[in-house]
Every structure is written in structure tokens, then in C-alpha cells.
Amino acid sequence: MTAIETTELTKRYENTLAVDDLDLSIPEGVVYGFLGPNGAGKTTTMRMLTGLTQPTSGTGSVAGVTVTDRDGLRTHIGYLPEEPPLYEQATAYEQLDYVAGLRDLPEEATRERIDGLLDELDLTADAGTRISDYSKGMRQKVAYIQAVLHEPDVVFLDEPTSGLDPRAARTIREMITDLADAGTTVFLSTHILPVVEEVADTVGILYDGQLVAEDAPDALTQRAETGATQTLEDVFLELTGTDPAADVEATNG
């Protein structure tokens, strides 16, 4: 079964075409690396797939539920947005217990799971401190935990390693791999290309709202014609360096 499926998914803001006819088909248990320059439409795509914003046209489904059915969607998804959605006045424990309670997760087991995740991310010592006193990376960790706490089928991670120190970033990379091994689908956007190279099974590159490439990382960096190997960064820069419309004109002229 496919975990994420979209057909001509489009989002138009007043004067911006943020996502343009996006077709995705992502199987279960896959880590999908979603790349693209700033403003390409990655966050907008995630907001549509998590039901937070309505597509202008086209359809999408996540875990077999159409994205306009917000109530059906909720139990299947976890979302880590760009800005960690946390409450300054709460401690990490309070925040996580609160979210677990709203999802009606079993109390004992969930508390153990929270403690385990806090431990893995080196946050146990600070978990009783108010989030207002946290650093950017500490916030990121709490937000990550609350996105995966309920063991959703599909997890959307918008820049999960942003602000993390190298050790924490590695832990998160390992956690992502573990999630996928356990059958969870991970939809991941990041600007840190080595992260994608390491964890992603498939990479999609979005440019100006359109999907301009989609393949396994290895396949993307191997040039079929010449047999030469490029870095993912080279591929990214090449595919997103020019206006696709201008390219068409250039070949026509």
C-alpha cells in the first residue's frame, strides 16, 4: 500500500503558486527526502498533507485517508513543523504528558516511552525546566518527541535536525532509520543534504512548486550518460539553479 499519494496537488496563495500539480506516490516504510530551495513549497506541501491547509485543487491521501478528512487523518500522522509548536510556560514533561493525554494514549506505557526518548536525546536533566528557558536545539528535541510519541503511520518532519548539535543530529538520523525499519513512513524536508544522503530511500526535489526530480539518492548522483558521479549538492544546484521556464525558452530559441 502507498503511504502518501497525491494527484495534481496544487496550492495557490493570493499571488503565489506555492505547489504546482504535485504527483507523489510513496510506499509504506520509506524515508522520503523532500528537497528544494527556500520558498519551493515544501512546508506548504506538508501543511496540505497534514490537513492544516486546504489544497486549491488536486487530491491527496495519507495512510489511505484523504487529506480533506482531517478527523480521519489525525490518528495516522505526526507532524514536526518548522517552528517547534511548544508552550513556553510548560516544562517538557508537562508538554508531552498533555499531548499524550489529548491523544488518549495509555498512561503508564506512554510515560515510559517519553522517558526513554528524553533519555536518548539527552534531555532528561532538563525535562523539568520550563521550555521558555530552552535553547533552540532543546526545543527541537521536545517537538520531535511529540511528533512520534503516538507511533503514527506517517511522520512529517520539517527540518528535524535544525539547530541540533552533531551528536543529537546523529541520534535523530538513527531514530528516523529505526522508524522506517519498523514500518513507519517518514516524509522529511531538510537543507542538510548529507542527512538525506544517509537516511533517505527516495529523494524528491521541488523547485518553484514543481517536482523536478525523484529517485534514489544513488541514482540521482550517478549520471547515466557519462557514468560520472556527482554529489547530491551538485545535482541540487544544477536542478534548482535556473528558472525551468527559461530553460524551455533556451531550448526553443
Next chain:
Amino acid sequence: MAEAGWPRHALSVGVFEFQRSVRALWQGKVRFAFMALGVLIPSLVGTAVVVVFADAIRGVEALAVPDLVRGMIALFWLFGVYLVAQRVVSARTRIEAEPLMLTTVSARTVAGGLLVAETLRILAYIGFPALVLTGVGAFLLGSPASLVLIPVAALLFTATVVVTGSIVGYAAAWFVATSRFVARHKTVLGTAASLIGMGGYFLFLYPQIGGVSQAALAWFPMGWFADLAAVGTRFVGSPLRAAGAVVGSAVLLLGGGAIVERETVALWFTEAVSPDKEDTAQEPEHTAASEDSVRTARGDALAAAVKPLGVPAFVPTPMRRVAEWTLLRTRRDPNRLMFLMIPVFAVGSPLVSTGLQSGSIFALLAPVGAVVLPWLAGSLFAMNPLGDEGAVLPVTLTAVSGKQYVRGLMVPGLLLGLPIVVAVTGIAGALSPYSLGESVGLVALSEGVIEEFSWFAESALTN
């Protein structure tokens, strides 16, 4: 549709949100102390009155619930709706951490949670006085029923105020989000709505102004809460009305709750229009392609944006920039304007009533104008200079000196506020029984207040 167990979830969202607002308040100790005193002092005074007059209350004869009391309850209810609507539209249209909440629970749960939280906030204010009243009913008037009915009346009163106010507030927010006209003129429209609301309130609160008293509102069903609270005491209300208050509240809470749910869904899942863009029939372009046109259109963005207002060129540049930005921010985010109205009227209302009793409203207006208006002008543009700039402040202060920054903040207040203040104080002084000398003194005082304010802001910043 909502998830199973949504009422329980909504309750826990409400309690959590309420705790957060208490914690946030607690952080600003001074503000917290003021608010606590604001709740405590009236309650203590009320309690003292009850204790002193205990015997008199105990001996009260059977008496019909006067229309004046019903009307007063109705007036407070309407005023509460007005305040809640204003709070919703200016600061609480969305829940914090929205992407988390809306992917965790249903919109109904979130909306319900926000209603519960607001109800708890209001109960924090009126809870203690309501308890005192309950004590009076139960122990002085010998009505055991009061132990239940007065708290129930207070709870229903608060909950219906919150639901009705929220319906109005979310509707207003929806208009701001979807109508470009409303979005563009929200400052003017919002101020007008505030003034009308406040004006209406004072009209009924002070019969001396327009000759209409609170009793004129007695027909309004919300006054029936008085009948409900009076059941069992020696105040004889109408049992029909008491029952009506309960049934009516239930209907209003259920129906109103459903309306609030629809409004919030419409609001939270719709993109807001941008007030700055023109309506264009033109096809949306890809962003990369439109960059060139942006570049050619580029003038002095800040100066252009504050038009038709402006800061004269003789003001030195860094100060002028801060001043222009302050003007722009006030216009784009008129919340600060709304919030100012409330304390001003809160302080103003007892003054006005004394003024009315003493006969000359101008006798009062002149000194009030001298003190309150400059404060208003100053705080409108410069209140809490550190807090407003927020995350940008470190950047701002590495670019301009603290002195330039504060003076920049004061420029709009001086430019727009000073002439108004001088005119109002002067005219009121001339019409009042004060002598010319006293009037001039008041005008001087008003300028002094402005000076004081700028000195205070400057020293607050440099410390």
C-alpha cells in the same frame, strides 16, 4: 465531526490554557500584583460591607427583585460580551502551537478548550464575589438553595457571555481575514466599534448622560439570572424567568457552541487576504519570475507605507526611521489601541461619575485630559518599548543608540498626540469653572506628563 471523548479533551485544553495564562501573568510580578489587588480589594470591601450590615441584611423584608437589578445584570452581560469579543478578535483568534493542536485533536475540541479557558479566566475575577453572594444568600437570607443556585447562575452567566462574545469575535476576525476592505480599515473600524460599545455601556451605566437607566434593559432575558440567583431568598423573583434562564442558557451554549465551531473551522483553515496587495485579475506568477518587477518598484518602502502620515525630514534619520516604523506597526497591528481603551475607560468611569455628580463635566475633563491623554498618546506608540520590539530589539539596538531609539518612539506621540492634548485640555479648561491661570497650568501639566513619560522610557531602556 470530532474525536471520541472530545468534551473531556476540550476541558483539559481549557484547564491547560488557563494555567498557561496564569503562569504567564505570574512572570510579570508587578502586573500580577495589580491584577490580584484589582480582584481582592473590591471583594474585601464587599465582604466588609456584608459583615458590617449582616444584621440589616438578615432582617430584610420580602421584596420583589427590582427591575433595576435585572437591568444591571443584563447590562453587565452585554458589557462582558463586548469585552470577550474584543479579546477574541484582537488576541485570541487562534490557539497557540496551532499546528500541534490541530493535528492532535479536532477543531471542535480546540474551540471548546478556548471557550473553557476564557470562562475560567472570567471566573477567576468574579468567582470570589460570587462566593460572598452565595454566603449572603445561604446564611444571612436563610436560603440553602442559594448554595447551588447562585454559583450556577454565576457559571451560566459567565459561560453564556463567553460563548456569545466568541461568536461575535470570531465573526469579526473572519471578516478581517476574508474581506480586503475590512482588513485594510481594521484600525478605523475597530476603534469605531470600541467607541460605540463603550458609549452604549456608559449611556446605560450613567443615566445622567442620556436619561436611560439600567431598568430599561430589564426586559432583556439575560436579566433573568437575577431571578435564578434569588430563588429561595426573601427577594421574590419570577420562577418562570428563573427556569427560563436555565433553559435559555442551555440552548444558547449548545447552539452558540455549534456556531463557534463552524466559525473557527472557517477561520483556521482559510488563508487570510493580504491587506497590502491590490486586487488583480492577473494570473499568479511563479515567485522566481516576479522578482524583477519587485526590484524596479522599490522606493522608500517605510515612508511610503506610513502615508498619509509622515515624519518631518528635520528629524534625524535613525530617529525618523524608528518613528516611522512605530507608526506603521501601530496601524498594522491595532490591538494595542483596543487594549488601551479598556484601562482608560476603567480609570475614566469613576471619574466621569464623580464629575457628573459634581455638576460640571468640564471641571473634570480638563485635568483628566491633562493626565490621561498624554499617557494615552505616549503609550499608544511607545508603551512597553522593550516588549514590543521583541526578538528584533537586539538588532535594533545594535543599529541605533538607546537614546535615539526611545526618542524615535516618542516622535509619533508628540507629533500626533501633543496638538490634540493641548487642544482638548485647553478647550475643556476654558469651558470649566477654572480660571485662565489654572487652565494654562493644566496644559503645562499635560506637556509635563509627556516629558516624564519619555524620560521614564529612556531610563527603562538604558537600565
